Amino acid sequence: MKLYIQTENGQPVNHPALEENLLQAFGVIPDNWIAFERIERPQIGVYDLFDQDYPEYQLVGGVYKDVWLIRPMNDLEKTDKQQVVKDRWNSLPNRENFIAWAFDEVTCLFIPPVPRPDDGKLYRWDGTVNNWVEVTPPAII
Numbered sequence: 210m211k212l213y214i215q216t217e218n219g220q221p222v223n224h225p226a227l228e229e230n231l232l233q234a235f236g237v238i239p240d241n242w243i244a245f246e247r248i249e250r251p252q253i254g255v256y257d258l259f260d261q262d263y264p265e266y267q268l269v270g271g272v273y274k275d276v277w278l279i280r281p282m283n284d285l286e287k288t289d290k291q292q293v294v295k296d297r298w299n300s301l302p303n304r305e306n307f308i309a310w311a312f313d314e315v316t317c318l319f320i321p322p323v324p325r326p327d328d329g330k331l332y333r334w335d336g337t338v339n340n341w342v343e344v345t346p347p348a349i350i
Contacts, residue, residue: 213242214266214273221266221273243268248275255317256282256290291317306336 211228214221225245257279264275310319332341
């Protein structure tokens, strides 16, 4: 799927259009339509924010592209996010089962003192032994 965006005075106008639609409408791609590349919304870091919920159209190497504006959180935003995660954690009904878990500022998550085994088996956390215990799935009859 090839896209183009209309330009006026060197600036993009409206939204990208499909090449086949332009060919049906004009018979050719008009000179004021420039190739456009759609860029999917990226995954952002734990402490990053999008400046807006939509991309800007910017000319990059002769092609217009979606450009997602991302900025790092300031100290207050970072602290607020951490507090929301901690409050949610503290409100869990079975919170006492996970008392040994610690908040990790880098990932903004609570992590267990012992990593979950990665051997393909099913495990659950048991706070009475502060470790992972294997879960035996019920037999299928």
